[in-house]
Amino acid sequence: MSEVRIAAEPRSEFGKGAARKIRRQDKVPAVLYGHGIDPKHLTLPGHEVLLALRTANVLIHLKGDGVDELALPKGVQRDPIRGFIEHLDLLLVKRGEKVTVEIPVTTVGDVNSEGLLDQQLVSIAVEAEATHIPTGVEVDVEGMEVGTSITAGDLKLPKGAVLAADPELLVLQVSAKQVEVAEEEGEAAEGEAAAGESTEAAE
The missing domain is CATH 2.170.120.20 (Ribosomal protein L25, C-terminal domain)
Incomplete structure (x- = not known):
């Protein structure tokens, strides 16, 4: 399977306003969770994330300031009109574990x-x-x-x-x-049409 390395920045600002600000910078707000850890709020580069998600079940190696983890995409929110990624949920995984x-x-x-x-x-x-x-x-x-x-x-x-x-x-x-059914329906339609023409001629 594919393993893609993506730079990750810790994120301390939350809410819709902060998320819009991140997206204007062509970045994606993300949350990393799993293994009983407190969720980590991250900011990821938008283009790299978009390319990575073209592969099903892509393994993402998050690397950055205080971040060095492996994760699988578990929830992707996209803009319904333009298609860009609005938010990404990531599941923390370890080498050797079953998923x-x-x-x-x-x-x-x-x-x-x-x-x-x-x-x-x-x-x-x-x-x-x-x-x-x-x-x-x-x-x-x-x-x-x-x-x-x-x-x-x-x-x-x-x-x-x-x-x-x-x-x-x-x-x-x-x-x-x-x-066979289609042929029978076609023959029936032709018969009805022929009957209609005969009636019109008789009139």
Whole structure:
């Protein structure tokens, strides 16, 4: 997984006014918590944070005046219109400890031509070592037949990751295409149109 080093400055001013002032400087107000410590209020560089958060479950190495910690993003507040980050919650982690995170589920390949892929889950909860969180899990659906289904327990998780979700959760299934129904509806519509034209001609 990615580990990104970001400069962190301790923050002593709080409230909406102080937060707006920080954002005008292209910085992000943040809070670091976990492991029973008192929350640490920090200021982080906005552009670096924005780039780091493009990676799911990115491990952030906070380094600065009195700060030298590893953390995972746990809550991100964004401006609903412009999209910039307004506030960031960070969870303190230690090397070697286990954490539970959501990782993306992606598919590769194409199902049988008679089937339609119905993916129910786009992410799954796993437990992994904090500095070795997998980037995601792939499911090979190449040639899957109609009626095939994959549950959380069927997923082949990356080495070191353990499923933290209900193994019976449906991840994806292959359904039959509704071609016959669509054709029947089309034929019925054509029949109604033809009947209407015959009635008009008779009048």
